[in-house]
Amino acid sequence: MAENIVWHDASVTKEEREEKSGQKSVILWFTGLSASGKSTIxxxxxxxxxxxxxxxxxxxGDNxxxxxxxxxxxxxxxxxxNIRRIGEVAKLFVDAGHIVCTAFISPYRQDREVVRQLVEDGEFLEVYVKASVEICEIRDPKGLYKKAKAGKIPNFTGISAPYEAPNNPEIILDTEQYSIEECVQQLIKELNI
Structure with a gap:
């Protein structure tokens, strides 16, 4: 950490922003394999x-x-x-009073836990967008699985790199069983929006 850096408190608090906007700020951390539906949902x-x-x-993630x-x-x-930086950016959005949706494969449980620890209890909701590798390969809208299997993409999650599914996510959206709209309605209900 650099020396001679001192935290400067903001004149407007997160709580004031939440009160003015009439909403609770939160990170919805969408995690799952490529083509599971994270960005779409x-x-x-x-x-x-x-x-x-x-x-x-x-x-x-791509953006x-x-x-x-x-x-x-x-x-x-x-x-x-990648996940550390996104966690810090998401934390800024929470401080600004927003609902921030982060759509990242984020393959490692420990990295997701590091982000959870950046914010207060209840401000990080892990959303597991659940779909098997087989289904994601069939969907493969970007052709990434095909390239990975041909050896053109090294370290591809689910093929040549690991994915650690959440142990206890706050929300599970099973995109093999439910449509995008049904998953959205599940989130709306969970967040009471």
Missing amino acids: ANAFAREAFNRGKAVYVLD IRHGLNKDLGFDEDSRKE
Whole structure:
């Protein structure tokens, strides 16, 4: 940590922002395999929440890697740093009083736990977007599984790199059993929006 850096308290608190917006800020941490439906559900939920007057924002894994995290690869250390940075950004959104949806594979339980510890109890909800590797391979909208199996993508989660499913997620969205709309409605009900 750099020396001579002192935290400066903000003049407007998170609690004041929440009170003014009439909502509780929270991180919805969507985790699951590529093609499980994380980004699709996060964006559909964000649209519905926005339509209901909520301050909501989606941080998407691919989009973040076009900017903030474009210097990172997909080896284990880079993945950890990717999630660390996103955790810090998500924490800023929570402080701003938003519902922030983070759609990242985030393959390691420990990395997700590190993010949970950044915010207060109840401000991090792990949302496991559950779908088997086999189903994700069939969906494969970006053709990534095919490339990974051909050896063109090293360290691909679920094929040549591990994915650690959550042990006790707050919410499970089973995209093999339920439609995107049904998953969104489950989230709306869980968050009482």
